[in-house]
Amino acid sequence: MSEDKLSLSRRSALKLIAVxxxxxxxxxxxAGTSHNGSKVYSATDPDLLNPSVEWEMLLNQEELEVxxxxxxxxxxxxxxxxxxSSLGAQNYINEYVSAPYQxxxxxxxxxxxxxxxxxxxxxxxxxQVFPALIDKQKHDICNDxxxxxxxxxxxxxxxxxxxIVRDLTATAFYTTNEGMADVGYIGNRPSxxxxxxxxxxxxxxxxxS
Amino acid sequence: MAAVNVGSKTxxxxxxxxxxxxxxxxxxxxxxxxxxxxxxxxxxxxxPVTETPMFNLPKDAPLxxxxxxxxxxxxxxxxxxxxWKVPGEPYSQGSDDPSRQFKWWRSRMLGGRTNxxxxxxxxxxxxxFKPYSRDGLGFDWPxxxxxxxxxxxxxxxxxxxxxxxxxxENTPDSPPGVLLPPPAPRAYELLAKKACEGLDIPVIPAHLxxxxxxxxxxxxxxxxxxxxxxxxxxxxxxxQSRAACFWATDCIRGCSIKANFQSTxxxxxxxxxxxxxxxxxxxxxxxxxxxxxxxxxxxxxIDKVTGLEKSAKARVVVVAxxxxxxxxxxxxxxxxxxPDGLSNGSGLVGKYLMDTVGAGAGAQIPAFEGVPAxxxxxxxxxxxxxPWWKYQEQLRGEMNFSRGYHIEMYGxxxxxxxxxxxxLEKFTEGAYGSDFKEACRRYFGTxxxxxxxGEMIPNKxxxxxxxxxxxDQWGIPVPKFHWKxxxxxxxxxxxxxxxxxxxxxxxxxxxxxxxxxxxxKAIQNGGAVIHEVGSAMMGSDPNRSVLNEHCQSWEVPNxxxxxxAPFVSNADKNPTLTIMALAWRTSDYIVEQLAKRNI
Numbered sequence: 139m140s141e142d143k144l145s146l147s148r149r150s151a152l153k154l155i156a157v158x159x160x161x162x163x164x165x166x167x168x169a170g171t172s173h174n175g176s177k178v179y180s181a182t183d184p185d186l187l188n189p190s191v192e193w194e195m196l197l198n199q200e201e202l203e204v205x206x207x208x209x210x211x212x213x214x215x216x217x218x219x220x221x222x223s224s225l226g227a228q229n230y231i232n233e234y235v236s237a238p239y240q241x242x243x244x245x246x247x248x249x250x251x252x253x254x255x256x257x258x259x260x261x262x263x264x265x266q267v268f269p270a271l272i273d274k275q276k277h278d279i280c281n282d283x284x285x286x287x288x289x290x291x292x293x294x295x296x297x298x299x300x301x302i303v304r305d306l307t308a309t310a311f312y313t314t315n316e317g318m319a320d321v322g323y324i325g326n327r328p329s330x331x332x333x334x335x336x337x338x339x340x341x342x343x344x345x346x347s
Numbered sequence: 348m349a350a351v352n353v354g355s356k357t358x359x360x361x362x363x364x365x366x367x368x369x370x371x372x373x374x375x376x377x378x379x380x381x382x383x384x385x386x387x388x389x390x391x392x393x394x395p396v397t398e399t400p401m402f403n404l405p406k407d408a409p410l411x412x413x414x415x416x417x418x419x420x421x422x423x424x425x426x427x428x429x430x431w432k433v434p435g436e437p438y439s440q441g442s443d444d445p446s447r448q449f450k451w452w453r454s455r456m457l458g459g460r461t462n463x464x465x466x467x468x469x470x471x472x473x474x475x476f477k478p479y480s481r482d483g484l485g486f487d488w489p490x491x492x493x494x495x496x497x498x499x500x501x502x503x504x505x506x507x508x509x510x511x512x513x514x515x516e517n518t519p520d521s522p523p524g525v526l527l528p529p530p531a532p533r534a535y536e537l538l539a540k541k542a543c544e545g546l547d548i549p550v551i552p553a554h555l556x557x558x559x560x561x562x563x564x565x566x567x568x569x570x571x572x573x574x575x576x577x578x579x580x581x582x583x584x585x586x587q588s589r590a591a592c593f594w595a596t597d598c599i600r601g602c603s604i605k606a607n608f609q610s611t612x613x614x615x616x617x618x619x620x621x622x623x624x625x626x627x628x629x630x631x632x633x634x635x636x637x638x639x640x641x642x643x644x645x646x647x648x649i650d651k652v653t654g655l656e657k658s659a660k661a662r663v664v665v666v667a668x669x670x671x672x673x674x675x676x677x678x679x680x681x682x683x684x685x686p687d688g689l690s691n692g693s694g695l696v697g698k699y700l701m702d703t704v705g706a707g708a709g710a711q712i713p714a715f716e717g718v719p720a721x722x723x724x725x726x727x728x729x730x731x732x733x734p735w736w737k738y739q740e741q742l743r744g745e746m747n748f749s750r751g752y753h754i755e756m757y758g759x760x761x762x763x764x765x766x767x768x769x770x771l772e773k774f775t776e777g778a779y780g781s782d783f784k785e786a787c788r789r790y791f792g793t794x795x796x797x798x799x800x801g802e803m804i805p806n807k808x809x810x811x812x813x814x815x816x817x818x819d820q821w822g823i824p825v826p827k828f829h830w831k832x833x834x835x836x837x838x839x840x841x842x843x844x845x846x847x848x849x850x851x852x853x854x855x856x857x858x859x860x861x862x863x864x865x866x867x868k869a870i871q872n873g874g875a876v877i878h879e880v881g882s883a884m885m886g887s888d889p890n891r892s893v894l895n896e897h898c899q900s901w902e903v904p905n906x907x908x909x910x911x912a913p914f915v916s917n918a919d920k921n922p923t924l925t926i927m928a929l930a931w932r933t934s935d936y937i938v939e940q941l942a943k944r945n946i
Contacts, residue, residue: 181417182428183391186400186600189408189422212779219784230411239415285777301772304779308768309413312787313406318763320784321791322720326402326762328593332725334531339721343714345537 195229196236196246202228203269204253205303211280212307219320222311230310231303245302252299259296359385359625359661360941362646364632364676367459368923369667369910369930371610371618372502376934377665378623379578382941385659386615387630387648389668390428390455395462395612399425399603401596405764413765421764425462425601425609429454431874435820439827446867449700449809449828450874451671457628458611459669460877461923462601466555466608466728467755468508469920470499472517474738478804478916482741482749484835485804486699488915489887489896492519498928500525501571505582506608506927507562507589509726510554517751518734527559529730530594533723535759535795536731538714542853543733548846553732553755556608556924557598562586577621585617597762598727630657633823634680634689635664635906641684643906649821663937663946667909667930671700671811674882674912675826677893678813688813690900695893696883697811700828701917703878704752704801705871706840708847710856711774715759715793723760723792732756735919748838752801752919754847760792767791773859794859797850799843802919805881806833809873830873837866844869880911880922897936898929905946909933 179185181192197205205228213222222228235246256279260268264275271279280300282293289297311317340346360382363374374386400423405412408422415422419430428434431450440448454460474481476488476495500522509527512520529552532540540550564586572578589612590604598607605612618624629651636658638644645660666673674697680689688696735751761767768787772778775786808831813824841864848862863869886892889901898913900906909930911922940946 180428182430182434184409184418184422186398186423187403189403191409212783214780214784216781216784234410237410237415239417280779284779285772287773288777300777300779304772304783305766305769308771308783308787309411309765312763312768313404313411313765315404315406321763321788323760323763323791324720325722325724325760326404326595327722328595329722330593332530332594335534335537335721335723336719339534339718340537342718343534343538345534345541 191233193236193238195232197232197249201250201253202232204256204267205231207269207276208300208303209307209310211276212304213311219316222307225311225314225316227307227310231306234306248299248302251295252303255296255299359383359659361385361663361665361937362387362659362661363665363667363909364646364673365389365459365667365669365910366457366615366626367454367461367610367667367669367910368926370665371458371461371614372927372930373665373667373907373909373934374624375614375618376931377937378618378621379572379575379581380934380938381577381621382623382938384618384624385661386624386626387632387646387659388457388459388626388628389631389651389672390457390459390628392626392628393427393457393462393611395425395458395601395609396603396605399601401600401603405762411765420463420599423597423600425456425599426454426460427456429456429460436825437817437819438825439814439817441827441829445872446832447830448872448874449702449811449830450872451826451828451879452874452877453669453672457626458609458615461608461610463599464923465921466557466598467732467921468503468506468510468554468556468608468924469734469753470519470521470554471495471918471920471925472519474517475802475916475918475920478750478802478918484749486884486886486915489885489892494896495925495928495932498932499924502924502928502931504567505571506556506613507558508554508556508924509552509559511552513549513551515549515551515734515736516738526554529553530559530726532731533725533759534718534721535712535715535723536729536756538712538854539756539850540731542850545853546849547736548733548850549736550731550733553729555726555728557726557728558589558591558606559726561591562589581617581620584620585613588616589613592726594726595724596727631821631823632668632676633821634676635666636680637682637684637689637903641903643689643903649823651821654821662941663905663907665907665909665933665937666912669910670879670882670912670914671826671828673908673910674700674811675813675824677883678826679824685902690883690893690902690906692902693890693893695891697826698807699805699881699884700809700811700830700879701803701805701881701914702873703876703917703919703921704803704832704836704839704843705798705876706843706866706869707796707798707860708844708851708858708862709758709794709796709860710848710851710854710858711790711793712795712851712854712856713793714855716789718792721760724762729755729757746842748835748842750802750804750835750839750919752799752839752843754843754850755798755800756795757798758795763791795851795856797847799840799847800876800919800921801836801839801843803917804833804835805884805916806831811882828873832867832870832873837870839866840870841866878911878917878922880914880917880926883908883912884915885913886915898933899936907933907937
């Protein structure tokens with residue numbers, strides 16, 4: 139098979155994918171239909187090309203305001219990328235804890251209890267709700283709950299809460315285009331060849347001298 | 348994937364129950380051979396060309412595409428109405444002890460599990476067909492490697508498999524020109540190879556059914572079907588419609604450009620193009636019916652859309668519904684002639700169910716911290732792997748387990764998904780803020796997970812029977828599973844974790860998961876690896892097997908089983924390639940026997 143033919147066909151394939159990944163031709167009544175012609179999506183058979191979240195959001199405004207602050211304490215803006223809340227991380231946390239599965243319902247309980255603990259702790263230490271604190275005061279509390287393994291017994295709930303918020307914030311942020319670019323993920327793009335690692339990388343890894 | 352009028356009056360030569368690796372291959376071979384074929388699939392119609400979310404991002408999916416009970420392998424996984432739990436289709440366990448349970452994965456869609464599988468396509472070797480002769484455990488197959496080798500050749504040429512020939516023990520080479528070139532190794536695969544050299548562990552190109560180049564549609568069809576113009580035509584057209592891999596997107600989602608193997612892109616379309624195949628979806632087969640002479644007459648199935656019971660008739664019935672489902676159908680096919688279920692004179696239907704031994708370990712490898720950004724998506728799955736390397740030690744009795752395993756390697760700079768940065772506090776003492784962002788940059792792409800995948804020896808404690816007290820939503824009695832790993836498997840699982848930890852340490856890595864010396868803690872539960880095979884074993888003695896060497900029922904000559912159920916052993920080589928090669932061989936036999944009017 140000639141190289142030209144190969145290249146041409148790959149280009150055609152890339153064109154094809156550009157169409158098929160984005161839209162389903164409405165006329166295609168055969169794909170994904172039952173033999174009576176109807177198509178009913180469900181939780182175990184969702185519309186993969188037009189995803190939607192099928193549950194109500196459960197957190198209230200006060201809770202979201204606390205999460206906005208926490209998201210940005212965990213992932214603040216810097217010269218490389220924006221802050222987590224500016225990319226909607228708090229909305230992802232809401233989506234996660236509102237989902238109808240057991241692990242998500244467990245997470246909702248922890249997040250609600252954690253937010254209440256944080257508000258209470260803020261009032262105890264500084265006579266304010268958490269969002270009203272200045273940065274130094276916020277850090278004062280967060281430093282006590284940032285690592286479950288090192289947190290004092292009285293801070294264990296806060297630390298478990300902080301751990302899940304950090305994990306969820308990281309998922310929310312690093313799955314965005316900005317987050318993927320920040321850590322240097324440069325895949326998910328079609329290519330005619332896969333070259334493998336560069337000479338430079340092989341030298342750094344001491345695989346080649 | 349057109350549907351047909353269920354009430355059509357076509358007289359079928361063959362009914363094929365199931366549309367995955369075994370059903371797809373059977374329907375394809377029978378249809379290109381000129382037989383009229385009816386395929387019945389329990390799930391819905393599915394077309395990867397129009398339904399696959401190729402470049403779609405996790406951020407656009409619910410929960411960033413993460414695993415849920417509804418979609419266990421994530422939102423974009425090409426599994427429909429499937430998983431270890433299927434709504435309305437319960438099954439029973441013989442024990443409350445999780446280690447004594449078998450978790451049963453199903454996928455209710457055209458093409459079955461081939462839509463999302465790992466594409467790992469390893470040939471069983473000479474030893475693997477005669478394990479009893481080698482170490483006195485389990486059973487020998489009634490066929491040898493030489494019997495199946497021509498079908499491995501043809502299957503690899505048809506579906507397209509990348510890999511290399513290394514001449515290693517019990518790791519068969521393919522004839523020249525059969526395999527496609529393997530992709531370049533990734534950086535971490537090269538580091539693993541270097542580390543393994545010091546441990547005397549081989550690391551070689553993996554074999555996966557992914558097109559690293561386009562298939563030669565002008566020449567392969569003639570080689571596969573020298574005297575069959577119809578087969579050449581439909582196969583050539585199908586091959587021509589498949590593009591080569593463009594080194595992006597995860598194969599688990601399926602492939603809209605048909606660059607990897609799915610029954611729905613490689614087998615069913617050319618079979619349909621013959622005009623000899625009708626496909627009925629949402630057709631849940633309950634039983635195989637027999638006529639007064641004891642021959643298979645057809646099947647009874649539930650039309651899941653209307654809930655009505657329907658029947659279909661044919662000269663031959665091929666059951667390929669997945670191992671446990673096929674055994675369930677046979678056991679539920681009770682009649683006055685066959686009161687214990689069909690083809691169950693030996694009492695072995697449901698017995699000797701097997702899965703693959705699975706145990707793995709994770710590590711963080713500092714060598715990858717701070718390296719320049721590089722794209723290592725590649726073919727999404729492995730480019731390199733470790734085949735079993737201690738056959739001689741086992742032969743000399745130096746190991747405390749008798750069968751082999753291979754090691755699969757995953758990790759590196761994969762697309763960030765739900766949970767990619769979970770648990771980083773262990774490495775950063777709970778960093779947040781700019782320290783956390785720096786940590787994510789530093790640690791991205793430095794985590795790895797290697798999996799051992801090993802042979803299970805069939806045993807009497809692993810089987811399924813019918814639970815007479817429970818039916819699914821279609822009124823069909825459900826299977827009840829019994830499970831117990833043998834000591835061989837437990838020893839092997841512990842060895843897997845120990846070896847993987849040694850490899851990671853030789854790569855300069857820090858192991859991040861427990862390494863158990865107790866195999867019972869290392870091993871995954873039965874069914875977890877989703878390599879369900881056995882339960883209707885073939886053999887050379889009708890009293891000690893369900894099927895003969897052609898996967899033909901000893902008792903019902905026009906009844907065949909063409910999925911993983913006929914397996915006599917479960918080598919560490921992932922079963923799908925062997926299921927297809929065996930189904931092709933069985934289908935050739937059916938065509939020949941029908942032509943000779945023997946069945």
